[in-house]
Amino acid sequence: MRRLRKNSSGQVLLLAALAMAFIISSVMVYVYQTSQNIRWEERSSQLNSFIRNVKSASRNLVIGSLANISWGGSNETLGSNLQRWESFVESHYYLGECAFSFELSEDYPYSSGLRIFWGTNGFGVSSAKVDYSLNLTDENGETTTRYSVNVTTHITINAISQWLWGQHLINVTIHVFNEDSPALCENLTVYYKDQSGNWHEAGLLDSYVLEDYGNGTYLARFTVGPPRVYNREIRVECFDQREIYVKATTTCQDV
Numbered sequence: 001m002r003r004l005r006k007n008s009s010g011q012v013l014l015l016a017a018l019a020m021a022f023i024i025s026s027v028m029v030y031v032y033q034t035s036q037n038i039r040w041e042e043r044s045s046q047l048n049s050f051i052r053n054v055k056s057a058s059r060n061l062v063i064g065s066l067a068n069i070s071w072g073g074s075n076e077t078l079g080s081n082l083q084r085w086e087s088f089v090e091s092h093y094y095l096g097e098c099a100f101s102f103e104l105s106e107d108y109p110y111s112s113g114l115r116i117f118w119g120t121n122g123f124g125v126s127s128a129k130v131d132y133s134l135n136l137t138d139e140n141g142e143t144t145t146r147y148s149v150n151v152t153t154h155i156t157i158n159a160i161s162q163w164l165w166g167q168h169l170i171n172v173t174i175h176v177f178n179e180d181s182p183a184l185c186e187n188l189t190v191y192y193k194d195q196s197g198n199w200h201e202a203g204l205l206d207s208y209v210l211e212d213y214g215n216g217t218y219l220a221r222f223t224v225g226p227p228r229v230y231n232r233e234i235r236v237e238c239f240d241q242r243e244i245y246v247k248a249t250t251t252c253q254d255v
Contacts, residue, residue, distance in 0.1 A: 047136065051145050054089060054100070054134060059149045061085050062128050063242050066151050070116065070126040070245040078113050078128055079104060089134075096138030105129035115152075124236075124248030125154035152179050153244040159234040161252035168229065170202075170252065172220040174236055182216025186239045190220045193233040230254055 065078040082102045089100040104113030107129075115127040127150070134145045154177050162169040172190055176183050188210065190202040202208050207223040220236075231254065237247040 047143055050093075050136075051134060051143070055132075055145075055147055058085065058102075058130070058132055058147075059151070062130055062149045062151050063244070066114075066126060066128040066153075067243040067245070069114065069128075070153075071239075071243075075112060075114060078130075082130065093136065096136060098137075099133075099135040101133050103131045105131065118247045118249075120233075120249045120251075122157045122248055122250035123154070124246045125152060126244050126246045127152035127154070150179065151242075151244070153177070153183070153238075153240045153242070153246050155236060155238050155246050155248050157234065157236045157248050157250050159232075159250055159252040160255055161229075161232055162255050163228055166226055168224040168232070170220075170222055170224060170232075170234070172202075172234055172236065174218040174220065174238070176216045176218070176238060176240060178240060178242070184212075184214075184216060184241055185218070186241045186243065188218060188239075189237045190222075191235040191237070192222075192224060193229075193235075194224075195227055195229050199235065 061081055062078070065081045068077050069075055082104075086100050086102060090098045104110075106112070109115050109117070110127070110129050113128050113130055115125060115129070118124040118126075129148065129150045131148045132146065134147075136143045156175045156177075157172060159170060159172045170192065174188065174190075176185055176188075190208075190210070191199045192202050193199055202220060202222045203210070205222050205224070207221075209221045211219045211221075213219070224232075232252040233249055234252060235247060235249045237245070239245050
């Protein structure tokens with residue numbers, strides 16, 4: 001088991017913004033080059049390649065937008081980035097007509113393509129869902145592709161507090177998921193609330209240990225001195241390896 005480095009979240013918003021700009025510029029250049037070369041290659045193979053590249057870039061765009069939004073960016077970021085992407089794809093297909101469109105999911109629990117819920121019951125989720133349609137027409141025929149992109153990071157946490165020798169021995173178990181599969185964190189920070197209702201970073205305690213099991217499961221252990229506090233609240237903040245931010249709060253089970 002390895003230790004996970006402490007959170008440097010003060011830099012994440014800037015990094016997410018830079019990553020967003022890089023993603024947009026990179027996929028634009030790549031799709032442009034693909035479209036330029038497609039006229040010299042066998043049509044069906046190159047069409048499949050073009051569609052695959054657009055689908056991959058569409059997903060990356062959602063990831064970058066969600067990373068920005070989850071760490072304080074405007075909810076409008078997703079729609080505005082997708083509008084730019086839609087316009088670019090349509091204007092840089094040179095073999096015929098291209099109709100590219102997107103629709104932000106409104107299926108519950110999504111609103112304008114987003115589901116961000118950071119609960120107090122040990123569950124937190126940051127998610128975006130977009131439906132796409134890509135129609136390509138040239139002298140040889142028409143190809144229509146419809147696909148959905150769902151990017152979801154969620155965590156579940158539970159905490160146990162044991163009063164022993166005049167101190168609280170606290171264990172916090174954290175599970176991290178990307179699209180419902182176990183995932184790793186880039187940064188993870190644990191907080192605890194004192195008897196006055198103030199939050200403190202557990203990582204600043206000398207007793208703090210954070211163990212990474214390498215499979216999306218983490219265990220934070222630390223000791224808090226008196227006075228005794230029942231039903232102590234614990235909060236966990238996480239950036240996954242895509243820089244998507246999510247957090248959740250729970251109440252310690254006193255044993």
